[in-house]
Amino acid sequence: MPPTEVPRRRTLQDVADAVDLSINTVSRALRDLPGVGEATRARIKSEAERIGYVPNANARSLVLGSRRTIGVILTDLANPFFNDLVTEIEERAIQAGYTLLLLLSDEDPERERVAVDTALRSGVDGIIGVPVQGRSNPWTAVTKAGIPLVLVAREVPGLDVDFFSSDNQEGRRMTTRALLERGARDIVLVEEDLQITTVAHRVDGFRNALEEHGIPFDSRRTALVPSRRTARGSSLWRGEDAYRVGVDLLESGRVPDAFLVGNDYFALGLYAVLRERGVRIPEDILIIGWGDYPFSRYMDPPLSTVRLPVIDVARHATARLLALLDDTAAPGSSAEYLSPELMLRASTNN
Structure with a gap:
């Protein structure tokens, strides 16, 4: 059985390889700059979408390496569970040398889509998320782009990612x-x-x-x-x-x-x-x-x-994401339910 391929962020080089063109041509096409024919531009954009390439708004700052940022997408912070959750995630992330990008969906599917897109375009290394569980599912864009993802509290049916929740x-x-x-x-x-x-x-x-x-x-x-x-x-x-x-x-x-x-x-x-x-x-x-x-x-x-x-859920989820980021664990789809106390x-x- 072949080893599981660890997802990674799709790059301009991946798009260039897929269309057999230079990175410069691909970059100009994706930024709608002149000098690229319309048919070629359309082919490049189609291939970029197919492989899950997401433009990185912080690409210039990544020349010397990753910004080491974890995106956390929550439904709200008024819920004491999520407040404690993000506090513990941040503590664990800081200890590992990461900073957090916190985004809120307000239980709104459209705001959730924008939050996921913002996280991807901001160049986060990985994401911990709490889904809205609406009709849309923007989370597949994360796995398609090769960004490690761990879900907390609520599941997304059919999405093969690790999940942690209280039971x-x-x-x-x-x-x-x-x-x-x-x-x-x-x-x-x-x-x-x-x-x-x-x-x-x-x-x-x-x-x-x-x-x-x-x-x-x-x-x-x-x-x-x-x-x-x-x-x-x-x-x-x-x-x-x-x-x-x-x-x-x-x-x-x-x-x-x-x-x-x-x-x-x-x-x-x-x-x-x-x-x-x-x-x-x-x-x-x-x-x-x-x-x-x-x-x-x-x-x-x-x-x-x-x-x-909540503290154990946060620790397990953060540890799993950090292991994915460090390539010490392969992507999985396990679900772990932690016991509450009466x-x-x-x-x-x-």
């Missing part, structure tokens, strides 16, 4: 079991209304744990909080969003045994509505959050929640 499915299964062990049967999962794999995996873990205990899963067991991620400039989550969901549920006459929430901010809103309606935590209802944000242990009562392995506190009678 959202197991984390939600773990929290559901904890509630079932404490006698809860009418459990409502409160999640953000966003079509991403992290939410889908948590719903799957919830469903699996219920079915393991012979409890059927139906639409009454989930409540969706409208997503704010497409509204630029707004905070990612607000307790008031989950507050309104709680009001609607309680006004229907239903008081469940327990809530599982998609982030600890949602728990803030549920705490407020339950307190207003005289529903006691944990005597009347149990609650488990997600994220273990700094305020969670100071809530009244302190919130049981899930601590995500933090039990007074909101579940602990």
Whole structure:
């Protein structure tokens, strides 16, 4: 079996070799300078696109070597997970002699495409990315251009790159079991209304744990909080969003045994509505959050929640990308899911 070829950035020389012309001619054609016939110019541009060549805006500064830059493309920084993620990636990158180019997509597929294109044209050596998971997929341009790529938190189906994430499915299964062990049967999962794999995996873990205990899963067991991620400039989550969901549920006459929430901010809103309606935590209802944000242990009562392995995810992803950049690892398509930790506190009678 032949050895796996390590991807590399396509160069002007690659284009020149493909069309059997000089680098000078290829460069002039790609920059739309005079002196190149239209048919030749079209052939050069077509071949450059076919092999994945991306013009490097910093090419002149690369004459003496690489700028040693890692691109990090995130959906947002309001999410504490991604904030901690990029902080740890930067620390690891600096230790290895790299700087970061940080770009944000704001959950917008078009901004994601621009971010990927900007990273490529800026001459980054490699990219760590969190996909929007929209209809478009700009990430294939990265692998096509021969730039090492590692994805985090969300996958892109069919893209053969390494992937690292917290194990959202197991984390939600773990929290559901904890509630079932404490006698809860009418459990409502409160999640953000966003079509991403992290939410889908948590719903799957919830469903699996219920079915393991012979409890059927139906639409009454989930409540969706409208997503704010497409509204630029707004905070990612607000307790008031989950507050309104709680009001609607309680006004229907239903008081469940327990809530599982998609982030600890949602728990803030549920705490407020339950307190207003005289529903006691944990005597009347149990609650488990997600994220273990700094305020969670100071809530009244302190919130049981899930601590995500964000530092380990960042370390694994950065180590993998650095190994690809150093040619000490071959490109792969492995997926690694790191275990979260259940933090039990007074909101579940602990």
